[in-house]
Amino acid sequence: MGAIRARGKPRQWGEPRQVTLTRTSHGWYATITLRCQPTRKSGNGSVGIDLGVEAVATLSDGTRVENPRFLKRASSRLRGLQRKLSRQKRFSNRWKRTKQAIARLHRRVANQRDDFQHKLTAGWVARYGLIATESLKVKAMTAKGGRGKAGLNRAMLDVGMRGILQKLAYKAKEAGTRLVEVPTPKVKPSQTCPLCLRQEKKLPSQRVHRCPCGCAMPRDQAAALVMLRWALDPGCTGSSPSRRESTPWEPGGGEGSKSDLNEPRNPDHTAIAVGRG
């Protein structure tokens, strides 16, 4: 077959274990799987992260991560193609071509979104040693709720939140970053004042947090701050201090934590390079 060019490179080299050949509608792919022990460096800062629909993420320091534009563009293009498909005669050649175009678009969006999420979560783990965010389970359930955008667009954004939490969880584990999953139904980050902990319901349309104590800031930032505060002191909102953490961690490296960190956390981790022929 001769040499072919590879796209992408593994973050870490390892022993090649497997080559998978796949044929898709637009070419052949060879995926090479390497066995390696992933390492990643954790940062020192602490942060709370609120994941949402309006902004992909809002950090407790006020940083907002906007939805990438390719998602909006793709969802309007997808709607157009779906409409076109519904007008075409089923199983006709035109219909098949449109079907293929839809599949291609889905695949491209999935790749772009994955790439975006990997970069985002890798950046957080590199910067912070403690990250407080919502629990994956809770998010998966509440994300179905009706607020805001509906239908296709909404569904695409939901996949986004789950993808971010999943990637964040395993990257934090690799780096030894402490990830605290805040039980949001108990802690109610969006209804709690990060300064005085007073609780008051907000309407979904209320984008700013304003409290009689004088605290005023964007709603999502306030929620992120409440999660960070709870992670540092689970007793603060009066909810149960039980919490799930992905990594045992003691500040200043208490007993046992050192050997834990040096153990291979995920020996089956694979780095993947893809070539196209």
Ligand SMILES: [Zn+2]
């Ligand atoms: Zn307050």
